[in-house]
Amino acid sequence: MHDARLLLELGDEAVRRLDRRGYKLDLAGLEAMSSRRASAIGRVDELRAESKRAAAEVGKAAKSGASSEEVDALKERARELKERIREAEDEVEAAEAALRDLLLVIPNLPADDAPDGDSEDDAVEVRRVGEPPAFGFTPRDHVDLGEAMGILDFGRAAKLSGARFSIARGPGAALERAIASFFLALHTGRHGYTEFSPPYLVTGQTMTGTGQLPKFEEDLFRTGTGDRDLYLIPTAEVPLTALHADEILPAETLPLAYTSWTPCFRSEAGSYGRDTRGILRLHQFSKVELVRICAAEESRRELEVMLGHAETCLQELGLAYRVIRLAAGDMGFNAQLTYDIEVWLPSQDTYREISSCSDCGTFQARRSGIRSKDAHGGRGQVATLNGSGLPIGRTMAAILEQCQEQDGSVTLPEVLAPYAGFRRILADGTTE
């Protein structure tokens, strides 16, 4: 969420930057709403001050032995004031709601070095790392491989839950666990992240703080019991970022670096027919997420740091990938700059998104009330960043496809062996 005043100070600059992501900012409307709120608050404050004085006069008069008529007259005046306060308060509430409703749906300002455009095709490639493997045969996709080995079962998943679910079995399930354990060990051990095991169900307020609500409710699964309403997290970014909502963090503790392996639930509304095959796009998948909270002015540097941590995952696994910088109009609502990491998928003969690392600047922090304070009491703004490091399913798909051999077996990246307990999965699903 933006600060109305800052947005107005930026003025035409804000209009220009938001226009790059296709949002038309009505500066005059914002200005009007903002000053309507300010003058409404001013009026209420004045009336309240008067009301306090009036109440004090009643007490003074009663104590000094004034006649009851005099006291009653004073009370009557105080009562009238209270009526006027009530009316003025209604106006404040209406003015604040109007302003807040507008501010909540204005997306973050894209950074100037996010390329122009509004689609994946407008992204700029930053670098390629690793060589896509050359096969002396036609590589199979992860669905063929996984089903043949008996480690993935889409038919039974559909029986249980319908479309867009998967079941991992035997070495497949073990491989998921191994990948997640490897990532967590890497981030907590070498990259300095603190691991969390947070709730997977959160309140609407939490979802609003991180920006999923009110605009993107249709992307979420919603549940509840009795009169309690909860949402299933679409990513651990939500609970990890919200951990410090409405808190003032000691500046010397920054940057905070948090990680968590959680299931993620997404309705995938609007993606009908896309990636229907395999484990690339599911209603439920699991992911190791990275979140960093830092001083506002550090966010850009922190983004590069976090991107490096996500890339390390792929480098350690020996998977070929590339990094792209997303176009201004293609980034998520919260982001001011986003790098995507795309892993090579032989079956599709292309790079496919496996991680999204975003600098949200102060946008999310302001929205969820995260601030900082230095040793001298000086208050500061903080920035939030989040990135996948990495999703388990897509990583597994990339491993199966990039590490497959002609006989239908898959040789795991060496780093996974200690976690999986095996080095190869043979065509018949046995391991060695």
Place this chain on the structure above:
RNA sequence: GGAGGAUUGGCCGAGCGGCCUAAGGCGCACGAUUGGAAAUCGUGUUGGGGCAACACCCCUCACGGGUUCGAAUCCCGUAUCCUCCGCCA
């Protein structure tokens, strides 16, 4: 699901209708003192908002309502925590 109890500023803790602009203590910050420190003394110290303004004003004693001229204080509701009973992985 049921019965009790609790919730005050960074922390502890007073307060039970107007003098709460929240006592006192701890912690912290700044200053004095000192060769330097400890101790001591002094000053400051919740967080938001209106405003050009560190002036002034408003809000904030878990949260939301209500009673009253006036609420930390009285009433109702909600949340969270604690104790006990029931059920349960």
